Amino acid sequence: MLDLRWVVANLDEARRRLEARGAAASDALAPIEALAAERRQLIQSSETQRAEQRRASEQMRTLKGEEQAQLRARLKALSDEVKEKEGRLKAVEERIEQALLNVPNLPHETVPAGASERDNQVVRTWGDKPQIASAREHTEIGERLGLLDFERAAKVSGARFAFYKGALARLELALVQFFLDSARERGYLELLPPYLVNADSMRGTGQLPKFEDDLFKTTAGYYLIPTAEVPVTNYHRDEILEGARLPLKYCAFSPCFRSEAGSYGKDTKGIIRNHQFHKVELVRFEKPENAQAALEELVRDAQAPLEKLGLHHRVTLLCTADLGFSAEKTYDLEVWLPGQNAYREISSCSTFGEFQARRAQIRFRPGQADKPRLVATLNGSGLAVGRTVVALLENGQQADGSVILPQAIRPYMGGLERLTPA
Numbered sequence: 001m002l003d004l005r006w007v008v009a010n011l012d013e014a015r016r017r018l019e020a021r022g023a024a025a026s027d028a029l030a031p032i033e034a035l036a037a038e039r040r041q042l043i044q045s046s047e048t049q050r051a052e053q054r055r056a057s058e059q060m061r062t063l064k065g066e067e068q069a070q071l072r073a074r075l076k077a078l079s080d081e082v083k084e085k086e087g088r089l090k091a092v093e094e095r096i097e098q099a100l101l102n103v104p105n106l107p108h109e110t111v112p113a114g115a116s117e118r119d120n121q122v123v124r125t126w127g128d129k130p131q132i133a134s135a136r137e138h139t140e141i142g143e144r145l146g147l148l149d150f151e152r153a154a155k156v157s158g159a160r161f162a163f164y165k166g167a168l169a170r171l172e173l174a175l176v177q178f179f180l181d182s183a184r185e186r187g188y189l190e191l192l193p194p195y196l197v198n199a200d201s202m203r204g205t206g207q208l209p210k211f212e213d214d215l216f217k218t219t220a221g222y223y224l225i226p227t228a229e230v231p232v233t234n235y236h237r238d239e240i241l242e243g244a245r246l247p248l249k250y251c252a253f254s255p256c257f258r259s260e261a262g263s264y265g266k267d268t269k270g271i272i273r274n275h276q277f278h279k280v281e282l283v284r285f286e287k288p289e290n291a292q293a294a295l296e297e298l299v300r301d302a303q304a305p306l307e308k309l310g311l312h313h314r315v316t317l318l319c320t321a322d323l324g325f326s327a328e329k330t331y332d333l334e335v336w337l338p339g340q341n342a343y344r345e346i347s348s349c350s351t352f353g354e355f356q357a358r359r360a361q362i363r364f365r366p367g368q369a370d371k372p373r374l375v376a377t378l379n380g381s382g383l384a385v386g387r388t389v390v391a392l393l394e395n396g397q398q399a400d401g402s403v404i405l406p407q408a409i410r411p412y413m414g415g416l417e418r419l420t421p422a
Contacts, residue, residue, distance in 0.1 A: 001100050001359045004093060008036040017106045020113050020320035028103045035096045042089045046082055053078050101209055105355040107320045108329040110292070114319025120332070121319070126303065127312035129336055130395050137339035138393040139270040142168065144401055146422035148271075160260065160275045166422045167413070168389065171405070172278065174412035175385050176253050179280040182305045183251035183382055188282060191252045193231035196222040201234040204360030206326035206352075216257045216275075224257035228281035229379045234360055236285060240372045241364040247294060248285040251382060253278070271386045272344065278385040284378040285362065288354060291376035292329070295351040299331045302347045302382045308408040311391050312336040314343060328353045335387070339394040346387045349380030393419075 007014050011033060018025040056075050112121055142148030147168035153161040164172055180190055202208040202223050207215060207230065216224040225231060232252050241248070256279050271277070282301055286294045299315060306313050318330040327350035334343035354374040357363070363372040396403040396418075403419040410417060 001097070001355060002103055002106065003354075003358065004096055004100060007032065007100065007103075008039060008096065011036060014106070018104065020107055020111075021104060021323060022115075022321050025104050028099075031099045032096055032103075035092055035099065039089065039092050039096065042085050042092065046085045046089070049078050049082050049085070053082070101203065101359075104323075104325045105328045105352060107323060108292070108351070108353070111323065111329050112317065112319045114321050117319075117322045119319040120322055121317045123315045123317050123331065125312070125314040126307060127310065129312050130338060132338045132395075132397060133399075135338035135341070135394065136397060137270065138337075138390040141339070141393045141397055141401075141403065144421070145403070145419055147419065150270075157275075160273065162271050162274060164389075167416060167419050170413060170416075171392070171409070171419070172385055172389055174409055175388050176278060176280060178308075178409055178412050179305050179382055179385070180251060180253060182308070183280065183282060183301065186301045186304065188249045188251035188301075191228075191232055191235065191250050193225075193228050193235075193252050193254055195225055195231075195254055195257075197225055197231055197234070198222060201230055201237070204234045204237055205230050205356050206359065210325055214259050216259060225254060226258045227256050227279060227381075228252040228254035229283060232281060232283040233356060233362075233377055233379065236362045236375075237360040239362060241285065241362070241375065243287065243364045243366040243370075246285060246287050246364055246375070247290070250283045251280060252283070253280050271390060274386065280382050280385065282349075282380050282382040285364075286376045286378060287364070287366075288374070288376040291351045291353060291378065294376075294378055295329060295331070295349065298378055298380050299333070299349045302333055302349055302380045305383060306333065306335065306346070309388070309392070309406045310408075311388075311395060311406075313346070324348070324350065326350075326352050326355050328355065333381075333383075335391045337391060337394045339397075344387065344390075345384075346391065347381035347383050349378070351376060351378045 011029065015026045015029055018029065053075060056071055059071060112119065114120065139148065147165045149163040149165060153163045184190060196218065199208055207226060215226060232250050256277050258275060260273060260275065282298060284294055284298060313333055313335045316332045316334055318332060323330055330348055330350040332345045333347040335346040337344050353376055356377045357374040362375050364375050365372050392405065393403055396405060398404060405413065405416060405418055
């Protein structure tokens, strides 16, 4: 969430910076403008009355009798009026805070301006595209091997689900451990988080109230997590951390659950965009002045397993129009999929500045005698497991229908070198 006092004092600047995201982002400020004017009026009126209170209190010492009684009555009336305005001011600020929950983060000054994803900037690439004649998509490869079953998944659950079978199920879980090992090697502490969270946790990371329709909610009021970012970021909600402990770096595996309400018609085939998938998440808590450098390091941390697997990919800096709601700056890692003849996102690494920390009240104390400050939060996929399976199937496919596995994952598969028909 943006800082209330900064926004009401800098509405024009906030609107200008949000317009870089698009009209809808700046329009989210509209409810705040009238409330900000009412807030200013209440503050000015209260200050005027407090000044009158001070003058009247000084006069009380010089008056007696009827005049003193009249002034005392006036002081009582002023006190009641000030209290009433303070109550109204608190209510107005609460309404502004509620409205701010629907306002996205301000893009960082280093984010390129753009009107759509076409304006994203490729920063660098790694590896070479494999040369595969008549490359097949992962759905065809998996079904021919007898390792993917969409028909029975649709019977059991519905659209956007899949059964993995045999060696492919083993590969999914092997990748989870491979990613966690990579994160541990790079200084991340592993957490195994809850998969159900409360509404406060969803608000803390920005899923609520904006993305209510994209979430699965239980009858008990819990939400199924869309990513481990939610429980791990909220791990330190309402805490004051010691500055000497920063940065704090966590990794966590979890299933992820998304209704995909905003992606109707996208990637309905295969395992690119399912309602349920697995992911290893990297989360960092940093001093705000270190956030940008930490983001560059986070991207390298997410790239590490891709490089070990030998998967050609590129790093793309998202433009203002393509940023996520809570992010101030984002890099996407896009892996090459020969069967689709396209790059597809496999990790999204973002810094949120103080946006999430203000919602979740995560602060740190720079020094023992210092006033607490909000931390900067960052996270990134390290990596999306199902999409890595897609990449391995399409990049490792052979003319005989088998799939060669990268050397790095074979120890996690008991030495298995290739996937063959079940």
